[in-house]
Amino acid sequence: MKFLKTDTSACSGARACEKACAMTFFKKEDSAYSCILHQKASGKSDLNVCNQCGACIEVCPVKALSRNKLGVVMVDKKTCIGCFMCVGFCPTVSMRRAPGSREPFKCVSCGACVKACPSKALSLSEKDHAGLPC
Amino acid sequence: MSIDFTKRTCYTADVEKMKAAHKLLVEVPFKPSLPERGYNNRSLHIDLTTMKVTEKQVTDQMKQIFIGGRGFGLWYLWNAIKPSTKWNDSENDIVISPGPVGGNTQYPGSGKSLVVTLSPLTGVPIDSNVGGYFGPLMKFCGFDAIEIQGKAKNDVIVLIDGQKGVIRIEEAPLESPDSHIAAELFTHEYANDHDDLRNVSVVSAGRGAEHALVGCLNFSWFDVRRGCTRLKQAGRGGIGSVFRDKKVKALVVHAPPVKGDMNHPVDIDRIAKVGVKLHREIHDNDDKQCHMRRQGTAHLVEIMDAYDLLPCNNFQFGKHPDVKNIESKVWDARFTQGIPDGCWYGCSMQCSKGADGHVVKSGPYKGDTVTVDGPEYETAAGCGSNCGIFDRDWLLEANFYCDTYGIDTISFGTLTAFVMECYQRGILNKERTGGLELSWGNAAAQLELLHRIARGEGFGLIAGQGIRRMKKIFSEKGWGDLAFLNDIGMEVKGLEYSQYMSKESLAQQGGYALANKGPQHDEAWLIFMDMVNNHIPTFEDKAEALHYFPLFRTWFGLNGLCKLPWNDVEPADNAMTSEPAKVPEHVQNYCEIFTAITGREIDKTELIRMSEGVYQFQRVFNLRMGYGKRADDVPPYRSVGPVTKEEYESRAERYDKQLKELIFVDPAGKSVDEKIAIHRKYREDRYQKLMDAVYKRRGWTREGIPTLETLKKFKVDFPEVVEVVKHHISKI
CATH class of the missing domain: 1.10.569.10 (Aldehyde Ferredoxin Oxidoreductase Protein, subunit A, domain 2)
Known part of the structure; x- marks a missing residue:
């Protein structure tokens, strides 16, 4: 399973990841359009992004969520009916809805943010996804 | 226990043969449309006697006063029938409408259809709130309501096909009317392919509704995980009996694939925000x-x-x-x-x-x-x-x-x-x-x-x-x-009656017996407020609750909403609010989603006012049909107190204590029959006092008739409505 690994101790808080992500998928710089979010909790950096756990797959009433060959959880926008239950039920609150959007969006482990990060706090990693929801 | 949830008896083997046996009676083209701000501004009328299919305009006045759902149903039924109409007369009308909020996919419980007809059990309008996909899918074909009037000669189905833009009435002789088969068959007959199955919904009854007056309707949806149709019921009041009396085997809707913005709301972000918030609340709580x-x-x-x-x-x-x-x-x-x-x-x-x-x-x-x-x-x-x-x-x-x-x-x-x-x-x-x-x-x-x-x-x-x-x-x-x-x-x-004991809750005795359609708890469920928590001790308190809650719950029925997400989950801090029984945060959610879809800004006061017009109108409708007065609001004594010795003795300690503390009678030396009689007098007298207080709060006379001022206040003083009320008030 290909997923985005975060190292919060290395994060400088530059938020280049958010801009890169929002630009890649929405051609915007606003973090409301980013799959990855930099947050500060008790003065420390935190990076919130999908860990590809797949809990959302079973929440979807129309099977619009599934894993691709790399194990990444994908939203099939054609099938999706825009209920956003996956957003409300994400265990890590990493499924998102962009303003004005009919469907949710999430990290697809594309790596755009990895390249943009100035402090090498992000990397793409592999993990066995046997036994996880498909 | 492990059960294969995909395993069940197959009923679709002969689906092609069954469809081939259909005889087309009428085919009428229509222009499919999607709602704007929750409304299509038109409804569909089917007359099964003349086989005429017509469209009606949904007027601004209808939207302002009757809102949708149950309100539209009552209005259309009023216009369809006469005071002398019986349930099985041809002019009786079955109206299905989902309301303006219905069909949004973001806020939990937003897919309800409201069904209204003249009930064979009560002789007055019945309204029933049902899930399943029919109402929303009908809306996404282009209609805010459907009316079924008249009677067919043989068993028919009515198809609304929003993918092809056609209404068809077909004789369907071979399919079983029984719903677990009928829903499965008609879904497969009218879907283009497997992925299209969920765009079909079927309304059906069953063979029981042909012989009984307690018939219900089943509304289907296709469960993509189980791979079968599922059913929800418009249960109350015998609507299924009317349906089969009209020789309707099924209503079938075939809609375009559903997307999240098909109501064309004014502000989808606002709906999604409260929707996601409630999803999270359900997830957490x-x-x-x-x-x-x-x-x-x-x-x-x-x-x-x-x-x-x-x-x-x-x-x-x-x-x-x-x-x-x-x-x-x-x-x-x-x-x-x-x-x-x-x-x-x-x-x-x-x-x-x-x-x-x-x-x-x-x-x-x-x-x-x-x-x-x-x-x-x-x-x-x-x-x-x-x-x-x-x-x-x-x-x-x-x-x-x-x-x-x-x-x-x-x-x-x-x-x-x-x-x-x-x-x-x-x-x-x-x-x-x-x-x-x-x-x-x-x-x-x-x-x-x-x-x-x-x-x-x-x-x-x-x-x-x-x-x-x-x-x-x-x-x-x-x-x-x-x-x-x-x-x-x-x-x-x-x-x-629905299934709650009201003996120890006077407010719930009223909640049941004062309900417009008959004793169904969807008007008011006050037992915990009243009996357990003692939050509404006086007659006036109970009357206030019997004003607010029936109206609040009526609003769900005007909009295509389910009651359950209102208070079967609560915000974690709900108990700290000033009125926890009302779940204030969720009331605000409803104001938000109604405003976000229709563009009509409302607050919690306006929400109640919207319901009150429809509620008063329904009360007058009961009067018009020869009921709706004080004598019609009296419960059977079984729901008020102990009828038999066994009942008394099963709670003897409680009843004896009440004799002493509430009625100031010493139970010592009295027979059970004597004690039952004393209780009865006390309890029936209290119920009469409750009726007085509720009627006053609702703006009705002592006979339970809405006054002309009340009708005017809620803008339902139409000449024909006033006429009904005047007739009854002049009698007094």
Whole structure:
């Protein structure tokens, strides 16, 4: 399973990841359009992004969520009916809805943010996804 | 227990042959459209006598005053029928409307259809709130409501095809009318392919609705995980009986694929924001609160038992030692878990539980493997404890057959409980029931009664007419004393009670008996507020609650909403608010989504005002049909206090204490009969005082008639409405 690994101790808080992500998928710089979010909790950096756990797959009433060959959880926008239950039920609150959007969006482990990060706090990693929801 | 939730008997093998046997009677093209701000501004009228299909304009006045859903249903019905109309007259109208909020996919519980018709049980309008996809899909074809008037000669289906832009009326001779088959067949007949199955929804009844007056409608949706159609019921008031009387086998809608913005709301971000917030709240709190996602409403069984509120043996008793056999953990284990069970997209509450792999053990489908939709609390209590039955599998059997025959589980449960008490007391016997030993707990006999009701056979034909008619028949035959039958027959206005004991809650006695359509708890459920928490101690407090809650709940029916996500999950800090019973945060959510869809800005005060016009109009409608007065709002004594010695003795300590502390009578030395009589006088007097207080609060005369000022205040003072009221006020 290909997923985005975060190292919060290395994060400088530059938020280049958010801009890169929002630009890649929405051609915007606003973090409301980013799959990855930099947050500060008790003065420390935190990076919130999908860990590809797949809990959302079973929440979807129309099977619009599934894993691709790399194990990444994908939203099939054609099938999706825009209920956003996956957003409300994400265990890590990493499924998102962009303003004005009919469907949710999430990290697809594309790596755009990895390249943009100035402090090498992000990397793409592999993990066995046997036994996880498909 | 592990059950394969995809395994069930296949009924679609001959689907092509069945479709080929259809005979096209009418085909009318129409221009499919999507709503703007929640409305299409048109409705569809079908006359099955003349086979005419027409479109009607939904006017701004309709939207302002009647809003949609139940409001539209009542308005169209008013215009369709006369004061002399009976339920089986051709002009009776079945109206289905989802309301402006209905069909949004973001806010839980937004897929309801409201069905209105002239009830065969009550002679006044009935409204029933039902899930399933029909209403929203009809809206996404281009209609805010459908009316079915007239009667066909042979069994027909009505198809609204929003993908092809065509309305068709077809004779459909071969398909079974029974809903678990009819829904499956018609869904497959009209879907283009497998992926299109979920864009079809079917309304059907069943063979039972052809012979009984307690017929229900089933509204389907295609469950993509299970790979089968599921059913939700517009249960109350005999709508299914009207449907089959019109020779409608099914209404079928085939809509374009659903997307999240098809209502074309003014502000989709605003809806999504509150929708996601509620999804999260359900995610965080449901496991700690009501367990709706695992057990549906069946979680209530042991709670009601614990508070002496679970109807047992025809509402005589409120608890039973065998309740453990039908309590929530039994259903938790029996329902298939982990499948999204919403009856419309976006409902994360998911109470539409399914018990898969039920092997049918009686009747025409004996041996088949089926998915049972439920049981919900009402079915578990009505067909179970109220009949002294505490057997999981027989309950599933009763649930399955009621649904597929098109019989309302609530009326069936309550009328069977009445029949069983008549059997206990010798009013009925084996000879009178055609050999059925209808003693408490005899589940096999209960099922056989259901089969006979469905066939319209022998005693089944009598029982299927409901309690009000049974009381008359038993009395006329000299089987029982009418006064006693009136005491134990749990109906008001002709509708059977739903499944809560109201003996110790005066407010709930009113909640039931003052309800416009008859005793269904969806108008008001005040037992905890009143009996348990004592938050509404005075007559005025109770009257205030009986003003606010029926109107608040009416609003759900105007908009295509479900009541459950309002208070079957609550914000974690709800108890800290000034009015926790109202769940203020969720009330605000409703204001948000209504405004965000329609663009009409409302607040919590306006929300109640919107309902009040419709509610007052419905009261006048009852008057117009010859009912709707004080005498029609009086409950049977069984719902007010102890009728029999056994009932008194089962709670002797409580009743004796009440004699001393509330009535100031020393019970010592008094016989049980004397004590029952004292209680009765006290309780019936209190009920009359409650009626006075409620009528005053609602702006009605002492006879229960809305005043002209009230009608004017809520803008329902149309000339024909005023005429009805004037006629009654002048009589006084």
